[in-house]
Amino acid sequence: MDTAAQERIVRPARNILGSLRLPGDKSISHRYGMLAAFAEGTSRFANFSTGADCASTLRCMEALGASVRKLDDGRVEVTGVGGQVMPSSEPLDCGNSGSTMRMISGLLAPQQGTFTLIGDASLSRRPMERVRKPLAEMGAKITLTEGHAPVTIEGAALRAIDYTTPVPSAQVKTCVMLAGLQTEGTTTVREAVRTRDHSELALRAFGAELTRTIDSVSIKGPQTLHAIDATVPGDISSAAFFLCAASLFPGSSLVLDSLGLNPTRATLLDVLTALGAQISVLNLEEKNAELVGTVQVSAPAEGLRSTTINGALAAQLIDELPVLAAIGPYTSGGIRIRDAKELRVKESDRIALVAKNLRAMGAEVEEFEDGLDVPGGQTLHGATIDSGGDHRIAMAFSVAALRAEGETVIQGAESAAISFPEFFDLLEHVAER
Ligand code: S3P
Secondary structure: OOOOOOOOEEEEOOEEEEEEOOOOOHHHHHHHHHHHOEEEEEEEEEEOOHHHHHHHHHHHHHHHHOOOEEOOOEEEEEEEEOOOOOOOOOOOOEEEEEEEHHHHHHHHOOOEEEEEEEOOOOHHHOOOOHHHHHHOOOOEEEEEEOEEEEEEEEEOOOOEEEEOOOOOOOHHHHHHHHHHHHHHHHHHHEEOOOOOHHHHHHHHHHOOEEEEEEOEEEEEEEEOOOOOEEEEEEEEEHHHHHHHHOOOOOOOOOOOEEEEEEOOOOOHHHHHHHHOOOEEEEEEEOOOOOOEEEEEEEOOOOOOOOEEOOHHHHOOOOOOOOHHHHHHHHHHOOOEEOOOOOHHHOOOOHHHHHHHHHHHHOOOOOEEOOOOEEOOOOOOOOEEEEEOOHHHHHHHHHHHHHHHHHHHEEEEOOOHHHHHOHHHHHHEEEEEE
C-alpha cells in the first residue's frame, strides 16, 4: 500500500455527541465468510464487514470455488463448496489480511491440490512460521520464504495433534482447528491466555461439534458444516476509536448500538471504566452465541485517570492498544503497556509507530521492546502523522488529533478502509467543533 497516497486533515473537536451503528465485526465476518464458503448450502449475512480485509477473504474463497454475491438488501450471500475446494491455478491474494492468510492455510492444508497464498508488502513481512509449524506437525507440506509469504501448501491428508500455541493468537488457534475439522481423530489446541473465541462459536453455529475447557479447544474430524443466516455484530475494535474519543471530552455522550460484546473482545470497556469513563450496557442479547448490545459512554468531568495494561490483558486488547496509547497523554497519570511484543509484528511495528507519532505531536513517551510508557498530563499539538499504511495507526492518531492544538495531517489515511472505510465520515458526524 502507498502510505502517503491520501492525506486527511483532522481538526480539534470540542465534544463527541451522537449515536452510531457500526459495520460488522472484522474477525466474525472473516470466519462467517470462510466457513460459509466451505460449508454445504447457501448462507446470508447482514451487516457483513465493509473492510478490505474481509473482501480479501471472500475473493480467496471465490477463487476456491465458492460463490459470493451482494443482495439488494445489502446482505452478502455465500454458497459453499460442500467441504471440497477447487484447486486454484492463480495465487490466492490475501491483500493486507493476516487473518485471511493464517486461517485459510489451515483450511487448505488437508485439501487436495497445491495452493499459493500471497499478500501485500506489509503482510509479506509478517511471521507465518507460527502456522507452518503446527500444520507441519499434522503432516502438512508447507513452504515459506524465510518465514514469510508466499505460503505454498501441498494439500495432503493430515493427522490429529495436541498443540500448545507459543504466542497467544486466535489466528493460529483457528488455523489448527480448521485443519482439525477435516482430519480423522481429535485435534486439540491449548493456549496460555484465552484469545478471541469467535471461531469456536462460529464453528458451532455452522453445526460443528467441539469441546472446550478453560484453556483448550478440541475438535473431532471430519465434520461437515451447514449454511446459516446471521447478522454480524458491530465491530468493537472499530468502536474503540469512538469510545476513546468520547472518553476524552467531559460532557460527551455517545451511544453505539448492536455492538459485538463477546467477553473475549470487550476488555476495552473494563479499561475505560478503570480510567474513569462512565459506561453502560443495555439490550444485551445473544445472536449465534455472540453477545450483542448497546453501549453508552460519557467522559468523567475530572478527566481520565491512569492504567497499566499487561499480561493476559495485553493479549486481549491487542487491537485496541494503539488508540489507548494515543490517548495516554490526555490522562492524568498516563498509560503503561507491557507484554505486548506482538504489536511489533502487526500490519506495522505498532510500538515504534505509536512512539514516533506521539513524539511528532510533542508528547513524551518511552518505548520498550514489549510496550510503551505514555506519561499523562501532556498537551499535544497537531502534526503530520505517518500511518505506515496501518489502518489502526491512522485511526488512533485521528482520535489523538481531536484533543490536540491545531490541525493534524494523517498520511496514508486510506488505510482505514482495511477494517473501517466509514471511519472518517462517522468521526465528522459525532465530533462537535
Ligand atoms: C484476529 C486476531 C488477532 C488480531 C487480528 C484479528 C482474529 O491477531 O490482532 O486483528 O480475527 O483472529 P492474532 O491472533 O495474530 O493475535
